[in-house]
Amino acid sequence: MADRAATHTAAPVVERPEELRNVVLLGGTGTGKTTLVESLALTAGALTRVGGVPDGTTVADHEEVEHQQQRSVQLALVPLSWQDCKINLLDAPGYADFAGEMHAALHAAEAALLVVSATDPVxxxxxxxxxxCRAAGLPTAVVLTHLNAVRVRLDEVLATLREALGEGHPDTVLQLCDTALRDGRLLGSVELLSGRRYGDPGDIPGLEADRGHLVEAIAGEDDTLLERYVAGEELDAEALGAALRREFLAGAVHPVVATAxxxxxxxxxxxxxxxxxxxxAVFPSPLDRSDDLPACDPAAPLAAQIIHSGEDPYVGRLSLARVWSGTVRPDTTVHVPGGADEKITALSCPFGKQQRPVPLALAGDLVSLAKLAAARTGDTLAADDRPALPLWTQPEALLPAAVEAHSKADEDKLSQALARIAAQDPSLRVEQNPDTHQLVLWCTGEAHQAVVLDRLRSxxxxxxxxxxxxxxLRETFASGASGHGxxxxxxxxxxxxAICDLTVEPLPGGGFEFVDKVVGGSVPRNFIPSVEKGVRAQLAHGVTTGYPMVDVRVTLTDGKAHSVDSSDAAFQTAGALALREAAANGRIQLLEPVDEVQVLLPDEYQGAVLSDLSARRGHVLGTEPGGPGMSLLRAEVPELELTRYPVELRSLSHGTGQFSRSYLRHAPMPANLAAQHGRAS
Structure with missing residues (x-):
């Protein structure tokens, strides 16, 4: 290993974009992703031992809440030097609550590594x-971990992966190395194309047969190689490696590497x-990218994008940016589309808690920018007034948490703190609800909620x-009634x-309508708008429950005035009093908001989710295919039943279900529930 990578403390530096590899690393909780990153850093010489070193250097700068939750909650960059390349490993959270961080990494990378535990490969x-990974269109390789577990057989794991990931073409999942597994230990491996030996694999049975299968799979995707192979020609490792790279970049094959x-x-x-x-050797460089983003040219005008924001207790705000085109240097002024200009001061390359200074970052690279004043996650930094670069997909924040400042001192700081957190975390939505007057933090799940509250405190x-x-909620009249004010x-x-008489009748879905049926001038014309104003004010405050009243027609039928003592204010008060008496004489009904809900989930969980929606008083509108092996359910569900739905859906679908919701209408609440809420009258 010493001849391949030397221990270094300086940040990796490249001179050309073709020397860069931006790779997103994905894996579910418990797959061994963190251990893998440390193993790669150790092998590349960036660490001297796994688990960190005495000076506090670790692979990722973990927040305290990450240690508490035993999972990654934010994107981390791990830059490594290997074989004349700089490999930017984007270690992304695999937990659904932090899908926004994952999508940012998918957006910034050219390829993906999916970490799979051999104990539960699918x-x-x-x-x-x-x-x-497939939806993002990224070439994807698979890393196998936990091969040392009891009763794990590599051939069975590979067969399972080929069936599950091969999408009908199992030969696209390629085993690149034969491994020597003895007594639960991975002793070494042999690369099948070149014959290069790693570790101490010894003699591996079936080596030639496995190489033949791999060569057939690669050559079968290339007409020229296939002709040579069929003709009995021995294909050299260089030609096969080039073919493997072409097919990998096209997303046609998925190499598998076993690790420990x-x-x-x-x-x-x-x-x-x-x-x-x-x-x-095989993964794409930024030059291989062919999407609509700016071409990777270090000499072009600067175009960069902030993919992650964080805070350092000593440096302040740190913004991790992907440079799409141009070259960024210290003391450069950049333009933020739709915002103010920003001055870039210091550039650095992160490694855990360390920030190692770098003189520049060229197109295709990732770099940390210190102390940007206003730029938020997702913002574009450009040398000119160009349109903003496209944003990656953000998960919908659908789990509400109503919060109140613990003390007056906390209240004074709360607004500014939430603004700073929201600037760093686009997945968080902060709402001051105009109806309930609650401060609501909309999060993507319980883990995300815990992170936001921890960041506020720490x-x-x-x-x-x-x-x-x-x-x-809302209230309305369930029947007609009259009132005297x-x-x-x-x-x-x-x-x-001021005296006025009103009749009130339900107006389902009609909002509010005011009708003047006064005859004989019993209420002077100039005071009729005053009555309507008083009624509207009372409707806004509700008449029996404290919730606003909607969907009613109010008719002014009669009244009396005094030539001296009548006034606008008096008739406003009389109108409100008449409405309240009508409510006392009539029957008031509580209305609850109903949302239109769409749930996307694997087919095997459809039955459980449909049953759960029915139990939530949901009205299922239909189901339709949502992609291979996926179903899309559409339903109307009362919002009261959706408060905890992100958590419950995740449990029902083993973390794979997604849903969206949009307000549809307010509908009558069942009497038993209205009574439970203490709102019936």
């Missing part, structure tokens, strides 16, 4: 991450060198209390005099 989270953690903290990590060799010293989230007061000088 788990629901793994298949969900596989679909994400080192036996000792400073020892060799089996499979790590093989994987790094594969990335350097980063900004703001303590909040969570309170019960209230759904914005009398506001007569005399206290010396001008008094107050």
């Amino acid at each position: 788990s629901a989270p793994t298949l969900a991450l596989w679909r994400e 953690p080192p036996a000792e903290p400073t020892g060799a990590a089996p499979g790590a060198a093989e994987l790094l060799d594969l990335i350097a 980063r900004y010293g703001v303590h909040v209390d969570t309170v019960e989230y209230r759904v914005a 009398r506001h007569v007061k005399q206290s010396g000088g001008h008094g107050q005099f």
